[in-house]
Amino acid sequence: MDKLPEKAELSIDSDLPLDYSHPKALKFPVTRYKDARWLKMEHLLSIRNVDLIKLESTNFDCGDVNQFLHYWSDCDKDMIEQINITLKEGTEIDEQEMIKDLIVISEKDSGSLVFMKARNMENRKLVVGELEFRENGVTFSASDPSEEDCLYEYSILELLHQKRDFEENIRKMEKEFRGLRDSEKKKLQLEMEELERKLKVLNRDYVV
Structure with a gap:
């Protein structure tokens, strides 16, 4: 693996020992492992700027997928296309x-x-995530909303993120100031209603 060029496509059909590890294991543009049970979460979190990875047998579970998705959302660089x-x-x-x-x-x-949007948008293009549930696993894809046909989904998700941020700010303000004045509550309520109105107008096809 050390001698393979950076742009090589890697496909391994043989079994690998469970204690196997290599820093370049998931660094190639296209990688496929028939047996990837040796992979750890640290390998998944090290993925950066690759096109496609196929892991046909792993020891990952649903909680691991959730951890990976949260990391993808907060990562400061594009990780993967699929x-x-x-x-x-x-x-x-x-x-x-x-x-x-x-x-x-x-x-x-x-x-x-399901679709999701990255929380960290800096220095990234592939910020719309698409998670497909399969019988025995998942497929996760990331797209650039300016180039792919996902601008509609991105717009809905952007409003939902704004709504959650708004709700968190309200809770923080209420905690710090031990309540809000009626005028402040009215102003915040109107802003929240405007966000919800925009969502209702925009969203015709999705459950949120």
Whole structure:
């Protein structure tokens, strides 16, 4: 692996020992492991600027997927365009655990696909995430809303992030000042209603 050029595409069908590790394991533009049970979370979190990773057998579970998605959301660089993860054998797919504490939208007629937006937008282009639940794993893709057909989803998610930030600011203000004056509450309420109005007008297709 050390001798492979940086732009090489790596595909390994053989089994690897569970204690195997390599700093370049997920650094190639395209990587596929038939047996990736040796991979640890630290390997997933080290991914940067790659195109495609396929992991056909892993020891990751739903909680690991959630941790990866949160890290992707907060990361200061683009990580990946697409990753396919087959979860640990016997893992029951728990969609809610995978998206816990994330802001997502899902199609009204299909719960197998959700969209999310990165919280950290600096120095990144691939900021719209698409998570597809499969029978034994997930596929996660990241897109640039200025180039891909996901500007609509991005716009809805941006409003939802603004709404959550607004709610958190209100809670913080109420805690710090032990309550708000009626005039302040009225102003904040009107601003919140305006955000909700924009969401209602914009969102025609998704469950939020």
